[in-house]
Amino acid sequence: MLDAQIKQQLTEHFKNIKSPVELRVALDSSSKSNELNSLAQDLALLSPHISVAENYDINARRPSLQVRSQQTNTEINFAGVPMGHEFTSLILALLHSGGHDTKLAGDELAVIKEIDKPLNFEVYVSLSCQTCPQVVQALNVLAASNANIIATMIDGALFQQEVEERNIMAVPSVYLNGELFSQGAIGLADILKKLDSNSAQKTKEKLNKKAPFDVLVVGGGPAGASAAVYAARKGLNTGVVAERFGGQVADTMSIENFISVKETEGPKLVAQLEQHVKQYDVDVMDSNRVTNIERNEYLDIELENGAKLQAKSVVISTGARWRNVNVPGEQEYKGRGVAYCPHCDGPLFKGKPVAVIGGGNSGIEAAIDLANIVEHVTVLEFASELKADQVLIDKAKSLPNIVIHTDAQTTEIIGDKNKVNALKYLDRITGEEQLISVSGIFVQIGLVPNSEWLSNSDINLNKFGEIEIDNKGSTNMQGVFAAGDVTTTPFKQIVIAMGSGATASLGAFEYLIREEGASAAA
Template sequence: MLDDQLKQQLSSYLQLLQQPVVFTLDAGSSANGTKVRDFLNEVAALSPKLSIVEGHLKRQPSFTLDAQGEAPSGITFAGIPLGHEFESFVLALLQVSGHAPKISEKVRQQIEAIDQDLHFETFASLSCHNCPDVVQALDIMSLLNPHITHTMIEGGMFQDEAEANDIMAVPTVFLNGEEWHNGRATLEQLVNKAQGKAAVAAVNDDVSDKTYDVLIIGGGPAAGSAAIYSARKGLSTAVVADHIGGQPLETVGIENLIGTDYIEGEQLMQNIRTQMTKYKVTLIDGQTVTGLTAGSPVQVQLKGDTTLKGRTVIIATGAHWKNIGVPGEQEFRNKGVAYCPHCDGPLYKGKNVAVIGGGNSGIEAAIDLAGIASHVSVLEFGPKIGADAVLVEKARSLANVDLITNAQTTSIEGDGRVNGLVYTDRLSGDSKSLAVDGIFVQIGLVPNTGWLSECLDMDKQGQIIVDEKGATSLANVFAAGDCTNSAYKQIIISMGSGATAALGAFDALAREVTVKA
């Protein structure tokens, strides 16, 4: 189950265990239980500080992790924590063994102050890049407070339970048996929410009091490129974002990044984050930017009434998936209507699904889903599938993928959850129906610029208008990437525009110094 490379990586981590850890296993009698038992046996064989005992738990198969001779950690894994959850498993092991979680003292005190019983259960999929943040946060809360417990439930292994609870998007968190949270969140946001406060991550005073040479808004490749170029110029640089990663986190594989034959979107952004850290870029994660005020310095307002300051600001907020705008889309969001096939695809194992959109994103989604779902129907509004020829050829070679052109989706049907969609054949005018359990919308992007109101010049699509240096209509404010009026929306183009904006900001700062001199 664990390949040699994974065993080698895990062995190096297990050398850091401070005290013995005991797995309590309730495997049950199913084939999945055998898989979980085999997984734990392989893990335990790598360190003398690990052992397994039998027990009775709420779900089969599942297991807990507890320091030997200590109070229960409250952490349970239902299923096998591989894929993206392998990191969650390793961190839980180290923290249960005695390594203190790397969190602020303020957040630790907030967690320890909770005096009510909170039992969290998170439905996750192993391919979800959003899930580990939530799983790891709730594990930390469980470890630090005996009133709190947390179970990670692998949706693919517990598909019947996921269906019974109408789980059609991950991560979905239940608190004391009631649905409580959906989607990505930081530890600070979850702690605040558990305390009944607004889910806003705190910003340290030493961060908010500083005036940065370059303050970058956004967490994708344009922001990362701008940050690295700025920091290498010796400028004090900060990046503020709701999450570091951006759109590439929803990209399974990237094959058109020059000089790199293939890389997964998540790995690319991990590399960029590592490089930003190397150059001492201040990362202010888990924040929502609400406004911008021109001046010297430029001021950036955050949700929660915090203000950040920059001598120059680079807006690189990217874009989000466009809605279809038909009846049923909003009603069945997270109940069969999804936008990330990589995250939510495993929940549709053996089911019929549809992908709306025949561009690169849509066809890549169809190829990805074809290995999970029973059947995939791609609906393209135009007369021709617009994806790259190599992708179209691959999709056509798959027996369980249909490509339907001239299809205008008119409604999404369901009863509590999606069970079909209706589309119009634009050639014949006939109305047709498809029986599907899930619909993945991949029809393009909308710039994330609504928070800007009318403080700078934008085109009718809401894209920020920039010049050849990435400058906007506001002094010392630059923009880059998919939120701008760039002709093409590609990762490599976003990176280039981020570098351009950083050089533009550097030039503006250099000229400002020259004038003052």
């Protein structure tokens, strides 16, 4: 099941296991059960602290694997074979169940330890989903830290009946004690906020006590990470406040144009960015949304929870997000057939007809990927020609279950109140309206900058909502710089965002030197 190189690497990692861990497997006669049993046996051979209990009756789901600490009686379950993106989730579950440090902050661990009622988390995932592991791993950390909490990862593609019964059309979908708890990306801090009614107030008080930063980076994507590293290396008191570290890159499947790295994946790059930032004394404040910025004695940065941070200079790097079609039905059926990540949600539509809106590179790539999973893909492009690279267009046209319509204006998304079942589009050549039956719709029509929170500020935005900057990343507000996809930088690429983050950070450093010099002279 595991190759020699991976076994060698895991043997080293498993030296951190300090207490006995039992792998309890529930099997049937399927090939997936054979895979899971083989995986469990391979892992058990790599550490004297790991044992396997076969044919264990965990629950009705088979195949399943339970990671159980014999010392603390904690339980972490995997329904399906946790390979692909979830393999790391399994390895971390083993390490944490075996006593390896979870590296939780002291206040987070205190909140988790205080939970005294049974919490049964179930998270439905796709093994190709890049966002899912962070949710699975956050829930697993909860379960590894408190025996009152159970976490179960469920491969939605393998347990299709459950997916149908619960009408799950987007991953990750988290259920708590049988009720929907969250859908989409959610970090440990946000999970604890939902579990602890006093968490928001505690966070607010903690943030309000922070001293003014020399440089405060707003946003944790590639531009923000780069800005933070450059500022910290200058010896500046640096902070990062972000909703989610990594930003949109965490949802990117394959990255093949990051110079010097032949190929990588979004989640892997995000982990490397976070590791690099944390090598320095950078205060990372995750799961916090910024709502406004004002210039007073310092730059005052207001957060959604009511807290206020202060800084001598700020680098805004809030990135961009997928653009909406803005037609009737889109908002109503988000997560119920309308999706934006084909890698994440594609497996949930196995054997069903879907549509992709958008004929650029992302749209055609999505169609090609989906064609291997679904019954049929209809691509709708508003313009008269596809905007994707020719090599992608040729590949899409070679696949028998992809049909492409240009001059097609999506006008309505239709459903049965529970989920999507059709889409209407206007043929812009004939003027006729067409109706196609689909189970899923994947929107791939470009990006919109995350700059709405600046609408009441004095910072200049262009007509597209992008922050206007000069060649040093400076905005029109004194001491405020910006970088990455939220700015007027013309090309939205990871490597360009990183460069602009460095530029903005160096611009902020230069600004601080001049300000300090001017203050000293005065």
